[in-house]
Amino acid sequence: MRTANPKRCSCCSRAAQYSVACIVSVLGISPRQQKCSRVFLLCAQCIREVSTSASAAEVSSELRNALKDAYTALNCRSASDSASLNKKSE
Numbered sequence: 884m885r886t887a888n889p890k891r892c893s894c895c896s897r898a899a900q901y902s903v904a905c906i907v908s909v910l911g912i913s914p915r916q917q918k919c920s921r922v923f924l925l926c927a928q929c930i931r932e933v934s935t936s937a938s939a940a941e942v943s944s945e946l947r948n949a950l951k952d953a954y955t956a957l958n959c960r961s962a963s964d965s966a967s968l969n970k971k972s973e
């Protein structure tokens with residue numbers, strides 16, 4: 884079934900063909916803490932640009948923002964986890 888409203892690339896107006904997400908994991912602690920970034924959509928041309936060219940500034944900033952959000956969320960969660968652990972031990 885074809886959708887009437889195809890998804891659009893996050894960086895240009897072409898139809899998206901790929902969804903991309905970053906997973907940030909903290910190593911060396913158990914249970915493993917990891918956070919998946921929000922998904923953003925790329926067309927074939929943009930995903931080729933970001934994987935082959937360092938000058939794909941617009942795509943790179945999308946990727947960096949998604950990564951930053953995931954990292955921030957992970958840091959916030961581990962901070963609040965240790966805060967609640969401290970409260971329990973009081």
Ligand SMILES: [Zn+2]
Nearest residue numbers: 892895926929
């Ligand atoms: Zn694109």
